[in-house]
Amino acid sequence: MYILSERVTKPIILLSRKVKLVGMGNFDVDLYSDRQDEFGVLYNGIRKMMKDLQNYIERSSMAKAQQKVAQYGALKSQINPHFLANVLESIQMKAIINGQREIGEMVGMVGRLFRIHIQTGKITVTLREEFEHVRLYVKIQQLRFGG
Structure with a gap:
Protein backbone atom coordinates (compact mmCIF):
# COMPACT_ATOMS: atom_id res chain seq x y z
CA MET A 1 0.00 0.00 0.00
CA GLN A 78 -12.64 58.71 -41.91
CA ILE A 79 -13.19 61.84 -39.87
CA ASN A 80 -10.80 64.34 -41.32
CA PRO A 81 -10.72 66.99 -38.62
CA HIS A 82 -9.71 69.81 -40.93
CA PHE A 83 -12.60 69.01 -43.24
CA LEU A 84 -15.02 69.17 -40.31
CA ALA A 85 -13.55 72.46 -39.11
CA ASN A 86 -13.89 73.92 -42.61
CA VAL A 87 -17.51 72.71 -42.81
CA LEU A 88 -18.26 74.43 -39.50
CA GLU A 89 -16.79 77.67 -40.84
CA SER A 90 -18.92 77.32 -44.00
CA ILE A 91 -22.04 76.86 -41.86
CA GLN A 92 -21.05 79.92 -39.84
CA MET A 93 -20.75 82.06 -42.98
CA LYS A 94 -24.05 80.75 -44.36
CA ALA A 95 -25.80 81.57 -41.08
CA ILE A 96 -24.33 85.10 -41.02
CA ILE A 97 -25.30 85.70 -44.67
CA ASN A 98 -28.87 84.60 -43.87
CA GLY A 99 -29.10 86.97 -40.91
CA GLN A 100 -28.67 84.30 -38.23
CA ARG A 101 -25.81 86.09 -36.51
CA GLU A 102 -26.23 84.30 -33.16
CA ILE A 103 -26.22 80.89 -34.82
CA GLY A 104 -23.22 81.92 -36.91
CA GLU A 105 -21.38 83.10 -33.84
CA MET A 106 -22.13 79.88 -31.99
CA VAL A 107 -21.04 77.67 -34.90
CA GLY A 108 -17.89 79.78 -35.25
CA MET A 109 -17.05 79.22 -31.60
CA VAL A 110 -17.64 75.50 -31.92
CA GLY A 111 -15.31 75.53 -34.95
CA ARG A 112 -12.60 77.38 -33.01
CA LEU A 113 -13.06 75.02 -30.07
CA PHE A 114 -12.72 72.08 -32.45
CA ARG A 115 -9.60 73.56 -34.04
CA ILE A 116 -8.04 73.94 -30.58
CA HIS A 117 -8.65 70.24 -30.00
CA ILE A 118 -7.18 69.10 -33.31
CA GLN A 119 -4.16 71.40 -33.01
CA THR A 120 -3.28 70.35 -29.48
CA GLY A 121 -2.12 66.82 -30.08
CA LYS A 122 0.44 67.47 -27.40
CA ILE A 123 0.32 66.18 -23.86
CA THR A 124 0.55 69.56 -22.15
CA VAL A 125 -1.04 72.84 -23.19
CA THR A 126 -0.26 76.35 -22.10
CA LEU A 127 -2.43 78.12 -19.60
CA ARG A 128 -3.36 80.58 -22.34
CA GLU A 129 -4.60 77.76 -24.60
CA GLU A 130 -6.57 76.20 -21.76
CA PHE A 131 -8.07 79.57 -20.85
CA GLU A 132 -9.14 80.14 -24.47
CA HIS A 133 -10.70 76.70 -24.52
CA VAL A 134 -12.69 77.39 -21.33
CA ARG A 135 -13.68 80.87 -22.53
CA LEU A 136 -15.10 79.49 -25.77
CA TYR A 137 -16.91 76.70 -23.96
CA VAL A 138 -18.50 79.09 -21.46
CA LYS A 139 -19.52 81.48 -24.24
CA ILE A 140 -21.18 78.60 -26.15
CA GLN A 141 -23.07 77.63 -22.99
CA GLN A 142 -24.16 81.24 -22.46
CA LEU A 143 -25.52 81.39 -25.99
CA ARG A 144 -27.17 78.02 -25.52
CA PHE A 145 -28.86 78.79 -22.22
CA GLY A 146 -29.01 82.58 -22.42
CA GLY A 147 -26.94 84.71 -20.06
Whole structure:
Protein backbone atom coordinates (compact mmCIF):
# COMPACT_ATOMS: atom_id res chain seq x y z
CA MET A 1 0.00 0.00 0.00
CA TYR A 2 2.85 2.34 0.84
CA ILE A 3 4.48 1.82 -2.57
CA LEU A 4 1.13 2.32 -4.30
CA SER A 5 0.60 5.51 -2.34
CA GLU A 6 4.08 6.90 -3.05
CA ARG A 7 4.29 5.91 -6.72
CA VAL A 8 0.67 6.43 -7.85
CA THR A 9 -1.72 8.18 -5.46
CA LYS A 10 0.52 11.06 -4.33
CA PRO A 11 1.69 11.91 -7.88
CA ILE A 12 -1.93 11.94 -9.07
CA ILE A 13 -2.96 14.27 -6.23
CA LEU A 14 0.05 16.54 -6.85
CA LEU A 15 -0.61 16.66 -10.60
CA SER A 16 -4.28 17.34 -9.96
CA ARG A 17 -3.44 20.33 -7.73
CA LYS A 18 -1.03 21.73 -10.29
CA VAL A 19 -3.54 21.33 -13.12
CA LYS A 20 -6.17 23.16 -11.03
CA LEU A 21 -3.73 26.06 -10.56
CA VAL A 22 -3.14 26.19 -14.32
CA GLY A 23 -6.90 26.06 -14.85
CA MET A 24 -7.23 29.16 -12.64
CA GLY A 25 -4.77 31.02 -14.87
CA ASN A 26 -1.58 30.48 -12.89
CA PHE A 27 1.02 29.60 -15.50
CA ASP A 28 3.95 29.75 -13.07
CA VAL A 29 3.35 26.16 -11.99
CA ASP A 30 6.37 23.86 -12.19
CA LEU A 31 5.33 20.85 -14.21
CA TYR A 32 8.74 19.26 -14.56
CA SER A 33 9.09 15.54 -13.98
CA ASP A 34 12.00 13.27 -14.70
CA ARG A 35 9.83 10.18 -14.52
CA GLN A 36 9.91 7.92 -17.55
CA ASP A 37 6.54 6.27 -16.97
CA GLU A 38 2.99 7.39 -17.78
CA PHE A 39 3.20 10.17 -15.17
CA GLY A 40 6.22 11.62 -16.94
CA VAL A 41 4.26 11.56 -20.18
CA LEU A 42 1.34 13.34 -18.47
CA TYR A 43 3.59 15.99 -16.91
CA ASN A 44 5.37 16.67 -20.19
CA GLY A 45 2.11 16.73 -22.16
CA ILE A 46 0.42 19.12 -19.75
CA ARG A 47 3.54 21.33 -19.64
CA LYS A 48 3.55 21.51 -23.46
CA MET A 49 -0.18 22.32 -23.54
CA MET A 50 0.38 25.03 -20.93
CA LYS A 51 3.17 26.64 -22.99
CA ASP A 52 1.07 26.40 -26.14
CA LEU A 53 -1.84 28.02 -24.30
CA GLN A 54 0.40 30.84 -23.06
CA ASN A 55 1.66 31.45 -26.58
CA TYR A 56 -1.89 31.44 -27.93
CA ILE A 57 -3.04 33.94 -25.27
CA GLU A 58 -0.11 36.25 -26.06
CA ARG A 59 -0.72 36.06 -29.81
CA SER A 60 -4.44 36.61 -29.33
CA SER A 61 -3.84 39.58 -27.07
CA MET A 62 -1.41 41.13 -29.54
CA ALA A 63 -3.82 40.56 -32.41
CA LYS A 64 -6.64 42.25 -30.49
CA ALA A 65 -4.43 45.21 -29.64
CA GLN A 66 -3.36 45.55 -33.29
CA GLN A 67 -6.99 45.30 -34.38
CA LYS A 68 -7.96 48.13 -32.00
CA VAL A 69 -5.13 50.29 -33.31
CA ALA A 70 -6.21 49.59 -36.88
CA GLN A 71 -9.85 50.40 -36.07
CA TYR A 72 -8.81 53.65 -34.42
CA GLY A 73 -6.67 54.56 -37.41
CA ALA A 74 -9.51 53.80 -39.80
CA LEU A 75 -11.97 55.86 -37.77
CA LYS A 76 -9.51 58.71 -37.48
CA SER A 77 -8.91 58.75 -41.21
CA GLN A 78 -12.64 58.71 -41.91
CA ILE A 79 -13.19 61.84 -39.87
CA ASN A 80 -10.80 64.34 -41.32
CA PRO A 81 -10.72 66.99 -38.62
CA HIS A 82 -9.71 69.81 -40.93
CA PHE A 83 -12.60 69.01 -43.24
CA LEU A 84 -15.02 69.17 -40.31
CA ALA A 85 -13.55 72.46 -39.11
CA ASN A 86 -13.89 73.92 -42.61
CA VAL A 87 -17.51 72.71 -42.81
CA LEU A 88 -18.26 74.43 -39.50
CA GLU A 89 -16.79 77.67 -40.84
CA SER A 90 -18.92 77.32 -44.00
CA ILE A 91 -22.04 76.86 -41.86
CA GLN A 92 -21.05 79.92 -39.84
CA MET A 93 -20.75 82.06 -42.98
CA LYS A 94 -24.05 80.75 -44.36
CA ALA A 95 -25.80 81.57 -41.08
CA ILE A 96 -24.33 85.10 -41.02
CA ILE A 97 -25.30 85.70 -44.67
CA ASN A 98 -28.87 84.60 -43.87
CA GLY A 99 -29.10 86.97 -40.91
CA GLN A 100 -28.67 84.30 -38.23
CA ARG A 101 -25.81 86.09 -36.51
CA GLU A 102 -26.23 84.30 -33.16
CA ILE A 103 -26.22 80.89 -34.82
CA GLY A 104 -23.22 81.92 -36.91
CA GLU A 105 -21.38 83.10 -33.84
CA MET A 106 -22.13 79.88 -31.99
CA VAL A 107 -21.04 77.67 -34.90
CA GLY A 108 -17.89 79.78 -35.25
CA MET A 109 -17.05 79.22 -31.60
CA VAL A 110 -17.64 75.50 -31.92
CA GLY A 111 -15.31 75.53 -34.95
CA ARG A 112 -12.60 77.38 -33.01
CA LEU A 113 -13.06 75.02 -30.07
CA PHE A 114 -12.72 72.08 -32.45
CA ARG A 115 -9.60 73.56 -34.04
CA ILE A 116 -8.04 73.94 -30.58
CA HIS A 117 -8.65 70.24 -30.00
CA ILE A 118 -7.18 69.10 -33.31
CA GLN A 119 -4.16 71.40 -33.01
CA THR A 120 -3.28 70.35 -29.48
CA GLY A 121 -2.12 66.82 -30.08
CA LYS A 122 0.44 67.47 -27.40
CA ILE A 123 0.32 66.18 -23.86
CA THR A 124 0.55 69.56 -22.15
CA VAL A 125 -1.04 72.84 -23.19
CA THR A 126 -0.26 76.35 -22.10
CA LEU A 127 -2.43 78.12 -19.60
CA ARG A 128 -3.36 80.58 -22.34
CA GLU A 129 -4.60 77.76 -24.60
CA GLU A 130 -6.57 76.20 -21.76
CA PHE A 131 -8.07 79.57 -20.85
CA GLU A 132 -9.14 80.14 -24.47
CA HIS A 133 -10.70 76.70 -24.52
CA VAL A 134 -12.69 77.39 -21.33
CA ARG A 135 -13.68 80.87 -22.53
CA LEU A 136 -15.10 79.49 -25.77
CA TYR A 137 -16.91 76.70 -23.96
CA VAL A 138 -18.50 79.09 -21.46
CA LYS A 139 -19.52 81.48 -24.24
CA ILE A 140 -21.18 78.60 -26.15
CA GLN A 141 -23.07 77.63 -22.99
CA GLN A 142 -24.16 81.24 -22.46
CA LEU A 143 -25.52 81.39 -25.99
CA ARG A 144 -27.17 78.02 -25.52
CA PHE A 145 -28.86 78.79 -22.22
CA GLY A 146 -29.01 82.58 -22.42
CA GLY A 147 -26.94 84.71 -20.06
